[in-house]
Amino acid sequence: MNWFTTEKIDSDTYIISEYRHWEETHCYLLIGTEKCLLIDTGLGICDISEEISRLTDKHITAVATHIHWDHIGGHKYYPDFYAHSEELDWLDGKFPLSSETIKEMVCDRCDLPENYEVDTYEMFQGKPSKVLSDGDEIDIGGRVIKVLHTPGHSPGHMCFWEKNRGYLFTGDLVYLDTCIL
Numbered sequence: 610m611n612w613f614t615t616e617k618i619d620s621d622t623y624i625i626s627e628y629r630h631w632e633e634t635h636c637y638l639l640i641g642t643e644k645c646l647l648i649d650t651g652l653g654i655c656d657i658s659e660e661i662s663r664l665t666d667k668h669i670t671a672v673a674t675h676i677h678w679d680h681i682g683g684h685k686y687y688p689d690f691y692a693h694s695e696e697l698d699w700l701d702g703k704f705p706l707s708s709e710t711i712k713e714m715v716c717d718r719c720d721l722p723e724n725y726e727v728d729t730y731e732m733f734q735g736k737p738s739k740v741l742s743d744g745d746e747i748d749i750g751g752r753v754i755k756v757l758h759t760p761g762h763s764p765g766h767m768c769f770w771e772k773n774r775g776y777l778f779t780g781d782l783v784y785l786d787t788c789i790l
Contacts, residue, residue: 612627612629612654612655612722613625613626613627613651613655613657613660614626614627614628615660615663615664618776619774621639621640621641621752622637622638622639622640622774622776623637623638623640623664624636624637625637625638625651625657625660625661627651627652627654627679629719629720629721630652630654630679630715630718630719630720631717631718631719632652632679634649634651634652634679634680635649636648636649636650636651636657636683637649637778638661638664638665639749639752639754639771640664640665640667640749641667641748641749641750641751641752642749642750642751642752643667643668643748643749643750643751644667644668644669644670644749644750645661645665645667645668645669645670645749646669646670646671646672646747646749646752646754646769647661647669647670647671647672647687648672648673648674648769648778648780649672649673649674649680649681649780650671650673650680650681650682650683650684650686650687651679651680651682651683652678652679652682652683652715653678653681653682653683653684653685653730653733654682654715654721654722654725654730655722656683656686657683657686658683658686658687668689669687669689670687670689670690670691670738670747670749671683671684671687671689671690671691672690672691672692672741672747672767672769673690673692673780674766674767674768674769674778674779674780674781675693675696675762675763675765675766675767675780675781676692676693676696676699676700676704676763676765677763677781678711678714678715678732678733680780680781681700681732681733682732682733683733684733684735685733685735688735688738689738690735690737690738691737691738691739691740691741691747692737692740692741692765693740693741693742693758693765693766693767694740694741694742694765695758695760695764695765696763696764696765697737697740700733700734700735700736700737701734701736702734704732708731708732711730711732712727712728712730715727715730741756741767742756742758743756743757743758744756744757747769752771752773752774753771753772753773754769754770754771755769755770755771755772756769757769757770759779762780762781763781766780766781767780768780
């Protein structure tokens, strides 16, 4: 059974989902004429870059709607990534939950891949190539994505608005069920 499920929204926009984990993280690949933007990268349990490479060979810039383990795990495959200024400390070892708690949440109601050892799980840490603020725009060539700072679920939560297509990528700002902060 595959870890990722990929769905095509239009000719150059995809949803890559992790349905085997209770968080059911959804990542979005936006393909521009110059490069691609990958909004969220999932848990990092399986290599999202393998899935992405089936869809494009263009340069990928990753961005997280927020710095929670289930949205930044695959950032380890993308050294070019952006983050909001309010959550930079979380990328530098100061996340408010312990490593043990995060590992428990990774395992909770999860159909982990065969032979996966949760003790090897580490929350992504790193320094972004760009720090984002409300109103910034990300131009990937033929597609301009506007950053909307939407704190609440986390201090640096962001949504991404693509006006020309009418797409709003919301992360955990909009949630189908009960959201655990």
